[in-house]
Amino acid sequence: MQPSAKSRVIAVVVAYMPDIDTLRALLDTLLAQTAGVFVVDNTPAADRRVEALCAALPQPALHLIRLGDNFGIARALNIGIDAALAAGATQVLLSDQDSLPAPDMVAALLAAMDDLQRAGQRVGAVGPTYTDRHTGITFPFQAHIPGRFFYGHRRPDAAHPTVEALTLITSGTLVPAQVLHEVGPMREDFFIDHVDIEWNHRARAAGFSLFGVGAAVMFHSMGDAMLRVWRFGWRQESSYSPVRMYYRIRNFVALCRLPTIKWRWKLRNAAYWIYFIYTQTVFGQQRLAALRMAARGLRDGLRGRMGPWRG
Structure with missing residues (x-):
């Protein structure tokens, strides 16, 4: 399903030494759903895959x-976003190299964005419901839950097809061009890592809202x-390399050093990262x-x- 005539969605895909079959499936899917795709390749120059x-x-x-070299996902995204905006994008779809959108994902995101904007929402971005290929887990969205001191998690349902989220992952996020200009x-x-979270919190601090669809x-x-x-029973999590740690x-x-992020989010998220260190250092290879x-x-x-890890 193609986007509506009033929208010109252009996708930005960041690549770094990808699995070619996975990347080709992604590009085929995005080319069928968008007005164009910019692939920003961080792979070293000698590798021409x-x-x-x-x-x-x-x-x-x-x-x-x-x-020609790995300059990180943030710089690659910025270069791709600039190219997409120069090409006349009304919305920019961000994507990692190892995602696979459903055939109607972009149309569903656009429809949700239109509905939210007509309802008076100042939409900063919308993102899809995503399932992890490794674990099969379909993730909910971080969200404020009435009556709770810390944030919780919510999933869209028939009564609430969109969820106002605190953060969205980079991949699959659709952002209006004007928001990119305003938020920066x-x-x-x-x-790499938390690039999306920092931008999400900056967008929310600027008065925009984020939505999971x-x-x-x-x-x-x-x-x-x-x-x-093991956490009160065996379960599956994602593993990460030491450098990603x-x-x-x-x-x-x-x-946690940023004033634009509320301290309650920082405190609640810190509990997750303590748990993350536990899983990777006790059960990892x-x-x-x-x-x-x-x-x-x-x-x-x-x-x-900050910047790249130098070893």
Whole structure:
């Protein structure tokens, strides 16, 4: 289903040494649903896999921007967003390389955005309901729950097809062009991880609202693989490399230093990150390295040392 004539949705996909079959499925799906796709490639210059894939998809709506090295997801998003806006996008759809939207995801997001705007909402972004490919878990959205001191989680349902969310993940998020101009670019010093969360909180601080959409569906890979962990019973979680541990912990600490984020969110989210360190360092395959990198992330976050991990 194509977007309405009044909308010109352009997608921005960030790639870094991707699985080509997964990326091709994503591009095929997005090309069928949008007015154009910009692929911003962070893969080192010697690796031409993304270039070869894009050459094999000779569609005028597909554009490749090769950066020649890994400059991080935030810079790649900013470059792609600028290109999409210059191409006349009315809304920009952001995507990671390992997502697979449903065939009608963009149309469902646009319809929800239109309904919310007609209802008087100042919409900053809408995002799909997503299911993790590794664990099969369909995630709810962080949301304020009446009567609760801390935030909780809610899922859209028949009575409430959209949920006002505190945060949305990057992949699948649809953002109006005017919001991107007003809120500003992604923070490039975050490099990877929590780039979306920082921007989400900045958008909400600027008076915009974010919404999760039940009718918009997407599959997405959270982490690197599935991890079996114990928390009052065995369950499945996503596992992450030690380097990702570093970024996730460091950037969470950086979030906690921001005045635009409410302290109750910081405190509630801190409980999750303590649990996250537990799962990765007790049940992960690289436990000692994960613990060491988490400690370095905490240290650098407290010191304000941002940017890429230098080793």
